[in-house]
Amino acid sequence: MAKQVKFLQGNEAVCEGALYAGCRFYAGYPITPSTEVAEILAARLPKLGGRFIQMEDELAAMAATLGGSIAGKKSLTATSGPGMSLKMENLGYGYLTEIPCVIVNVMRGGPSTGLPTGPGQSDVMQARWGTHGDHPCIALTPSTVQEQLNETVRAFNLAEKYRMPVILLTDEIIGHMREAVEMPEPGDLTVIDRKRPTCDPKDYLPYKPEADGVAPMADFGSGYRYHITGLNHLPDGFPSNDGKLAQADEIRQQKKVDDHYDEIVVVDEMMCDDAEILIFAFGSTARSAKEAVQMARAEGIKVGLFRPLTIWPFPDKHLLKYKGKVKRVIVPEMNLGQTALEVERVLKGSPEVEGIFQIDSEPINPITILNKIKGGK
């Protein structure tokens, strides 16, 4: 049977993805351009036995999101840059205490309150380093409304599998545009649930990892009593000030992501095989780049698009294939060169990275990219 096709807004598709993944708890504080996520889930979750709560601010919303997850429900929160800034303290708590959840950041323009109704991509480094301390990070960057749905499901899967917060880093253009989405039936997409302990509750150690580096997580209230703290802690969850143990534990947490690069990092490489010029673009800017690549190819220019759906961990391994192979690399992004820095780090000057950086809260026009492609260095 043909799949059901719906005409959805990007933020609406995030909700569909979350519900498909089994999300049953949302805590948030509304902010443009993410508010539709809260609005829709406020209506949908209670009908599915889930809960929605609007908290007094984003700090509390992040705390409640973590709490929902500790209680055993897949939990979501959505916000934009200013709200993301406020969530950072509790997000860091979520990393150290290894609490799975998904945070959607629908990026808008500017620092501070900035340009509330326009798009931006300036939170790439915030996603990676916005909260203090070393910690692993997974952030996904969809480019279509269909991907808003599918990548939200994937974000939940990665959160559950690796027991950590995962960020869906999207933007106002993808969040607010509408296009046709093929609705997945149950079973079409993989849905992963966290490992739960099977041992006797008195033997349970909440931070004793299994072979994959991840410890089973018990639902609070299910009979497994354990301690959670933002202090570095021992396998039993109680604080320890032992620096050597803390170092080993944080390296173990980082390795949960590093050791599973192939499972986590997804990149769409379009027309890259014979490319002499590589465009590196993500999110809505990748759509502009795709249009520009088509235009340039029509003129016989050998250009390809490298589009990461996983921006963190950075797709080093995929990108390294082009080191010394392509003549030019162009990075268009709606910020002043955040991803370009990472591309430079990977390619180490072979070739030099050329940027198209724009922060006027307008999408980058494909013609701007085409002109850069044709203009030479």
Place this chain on the structure above:
Amino acid sequence: MARHQIRLSGSGGQGMITAGIILAAGASVLEGKKAIQSQSYGPEARGGASKAEVIISDEEIYYPKVMAPDVLVALTQEAADKYSKDLVDGGILILDDLMVKTAPKGNWKVYMMPIIRTAAEKVGKAMVANVVTLGALNEICGFVKPETLEKAVLSRVPKGTEELNKNAINAGIELAKAAKAL
């Protein structure tokens, strides 16, 4: 079919974004074409220039924004002046005769029509001006089949307003027919 780039503009609250969603949803879900709807708006809830953009094509659409519209609907003078600047040569300009006193000058096919007055006086509710617009726009441009438009409108309007909205579509079609005959 070539790629159509349509801009529906007016003042916040006139329903231009809803109209854009209905048109694009009809083209994509009901007729299997590629369609994207996007919008831009200011921080105001009502008033301020508001525009919805729709792209309809047989080919995949990557860049979701309108680069050079071939059709512009403007229900206010401000929108007409602001958004007609990049309307392509030979493009179609649909204006409301109550709100737009001075039609912008250009090499376009201009339809000056009593959209808002028809909604208010003939159909009976000024609120359905956006649906009157859709009826007229689709009659002039033929983006989707008439029955597709009706189905798309009816799937997005509140229960109990079906007749009102059908009347609004038909009133729009009549306006366009009259304008085309001129």
